[in-house]
Amino acid sequence: MKSIVVPLVALFMWLGVGVTLVTFAEEFRPNIIILLSDDMGWGMTGLNSGGVIKTPHLDTMAGNGVHFTQFYAAYPNCAPTRASVLTGRHPLRMGINSIGKRLPEAELTLAEILQQNGYHTAHFGKWHLQGPSKSIPIKGFERKGKGPTNNPMQLHMKHPGVHGFKTWLTSTNYNDLDPAFGNQDGVVKTFKGDSSDVLIAETLRFIEQSANHKVPFFAFVCYGSPHDRPFKSLPEDYAVHKNHVLGEVVGMDRSVGTLREGLRKLGIEKDTLILFCSDNGANGGMFEGTPYAEVYNGNFRGSKSTIWEAGIRSPGILEWPGRIEAGQVVDLPASTMDILPTLAGILNIEIPAGPGPLDGIDIWPYLRGEKTEPRPPIPFWNLIKNPNRLMKQGGHAALVDGKWKLHINPSNTRMTAEPLQASMLFDLEADPGETTNVADQHPELVKRLQSMLKDWQIDVGNDPGRSKP
Numbered sequence: 001m002k003s004i005v006v007p008l009v010a011l012f013m014w015l016g017v018g019v020t021l022v023t024f025a026e027e028f029r030p031n032i033i034i035l036l037s038d039d040m041g042w043g044m045t046g047l048n049s050g051g052v053i054k055t056p057h058l059d060t061m062a063g064n065g066v067h068f069t070q071f072y073a074a075y076p077n078c079a080p081t082r083a084s085v086l087t088g089r090h091p092l093r094m095g096i097n098s099i100g101k102r103l104p105e106a107e108l109t110l111a112e113i114l115q116q117n118g119y120h121t122a123h124f125g126k127w128h129l130q131g132p133s134k135s136i137p138i139k140g141f142e143r144k145g146k147g148p149t150n151n152p153m154q155l156h157m158k159h160p161g162v163h164g165f166k167t168w169l170t171s172t173n174y175n176d177l178d179p180a181f182g183n184q185d186g187v188v189k190t191f192k193g194d195s196s197d198v199l200i201a202e203t204l205r206f207i208e209q210s211a212n213h214k215v216p217f218f219a220f221v222c223y224g225s226p227h228d229r230p231f232k233s234l235p236e237d238y239a240v241h242k243n244h245v246l247g248e249v250v251g252m253d254r255s256v257g258t259l260r261e262g263l264r265k266l267g268i269e270k271d272t273l274i275l276f277c278s279d280n281g282a283n284g285g286m287f288e289g290t291p292y293a294e295v296y297n298g299n300f301r302g303s304k305s306t307i308w309e310a311g312i313r314s315p316g317i318l319e320w321p322g323r324i325e326a327g328q329v330v331d332l333p334a335s336t337m338d339i340l341p342t343l344a345g346i347l348n349i350e351i352p353a354g355p356g357p358l359d360g361i362d363i364w365p366y367l368r369g370e371k372t373e374p375r376p377p378i379p380f381w382n383l384i385k386n387p388n389r390l391m392k393q394g395g396h397a398a399l400v401d402g403k404w405k406l407h408i409n410p411s412n413t414r415m416t417a418e419p420l421q422a423s424m425l426f427d428l429e430a431d432p433g434e435t436t437n438v439a440d441q442h443p444e445l446v447k448r449l450q451s452m453l454k455d456w457q458i459d460v461g462n463d464p465g466r467s468k469p
Contacts, residue, residue: 029118029216031272032343036085037252038078038126038174038227039304041282041297042313044249049295054240055249057257058276062317066328071316072335073280076305076382079128081279081336086110086163088340088360090379093463097383102158103129106465108354110340111164114218117349120210122167123160124199125222130158130172169202175224176232176248194234195224196255204262211266225252245286270322277336278314280304301434307380307398308434330367333400335378338363355465377401379456399453403429406449423450
């Protein structure tokens with residue numbers, strides 16, 4: 001892979017010649033695949049771990065496209081980040097601050113926009129946006145009343161069909177070996193084998209059908225791996241690292257290779273854009289006492305459930321053979337909230353009015369060198385309590401502005417005994433581990449970022465989409 005690692009201050013000069021897009025006809029509609037891993041730390045790829053963790057297919061995918069070094073999940077746990085991918089909005093705008101929250105039907109999703117523009121749309125894997133449940137009589141599904149059901153139309157959950165997916169093969173939460181999924185026809189089926197292999201096999205069935213009908217497709221593939229517990233991997237996958245968590249990563253990586261090979265066999269790899277990222281960082285302590293303790297979260301501060309770097313920085317890989325120049329390493333900060341507006345920009349689609357403002361931006365002009373000014377800051381707000389009382393609860397918030405990261409009301413530090421201050425500032429370029437607070441050295445910068453972050457928090461608190469899902 002051609003490695004081009006540049007200082008952030010030189011990034012915008014470099015972008016004009018680094019990442020290129022071949023011009024295509026306005027009516028052209030590329031196929032779109034989003035691969036979302038579950039609880040995968042930034043360092044859990046070969047690329048980001050210096051080869052310690054074995055992910056040859058993801059590494060090859062990055063070498064054939066764009067490797068983002070500073071890609072962020074919008075929130076440090078599962079359901080909220082999934083909502084951000086689909087809406088381009090911060091999850092607190094929707095009242096989604098943790099698991100067990102339902103995506104409001106009023107939200108406008110990427111699947112709905114693409115379906116309105118002629119795409120076949122499908123969801124595969126973990127959904128996790130169905131809302132609260134009282135019982136799960138069959139793995140992955142639930143219903144009101146007693147006893148199991150195999151009819152998703154009777155399910156208590158709000159299935160993906162409510163949000164623009166015409167086809168789905170879905171579980172409510174994570175899945176590993178021999179998973180059970182329900183589909184749009186009301187059938188719940190148990191499969192044999194690793195869930196990652198199962199999901200990609202079913203995804204390729206959908207892709208082949210769409211290709212045969214010459215219709216562009218959008219596949220949102222949500223892996224259950226390598227989710228925190230129960231950590232079950234195939235024996236041969238476990239053997240690679242002698243670790244079940246990383247065994248799940250091995251299985252997932254293999255499925256990425258199967259997907260890419262399937263696209264090549266169908267002859268549509270150059271018509272297909274693939275994005276790979278994670279919904280949050282890995283849980284702290286999972287690898288204590290193993291050779292992987294120093295790499296699985298990139299040796300960043302914090303872990304899942306925090307908005308320190310380890311909780312929100314994600315692997316980020318974008319591949320589009322023939323359209324994007326291979327071997328690019330990009331330091332531009334990007335977020336799962338940017339996915340919807342960026343895809344809309346690539347497709348030249350106007351985003352219809354939704355229930356409230358977007359928090360993500362179209363980063364495509366930056367990657368093409370058409371924009372040279374710094375991108376708008378990326379906001380974070382970790383609020384575990386009732387999101388309908390946002391402004392009364394404070395919570396840990398942060399703002400990433402280029403190389404700078406401001407924290408207000410920081411909490412749950414882990415990995416350090418440093419005393420916390422009301423506001424803390426870190427230079428992520430010089431100090432990616434967030435070990436040295438430099439707020440006292442940059443008082444005017446702190447003041448400016450504080451003002452921006454607090455204005456954004458007020459806007460989120462007043463968002464009309466923040467009604468109860």
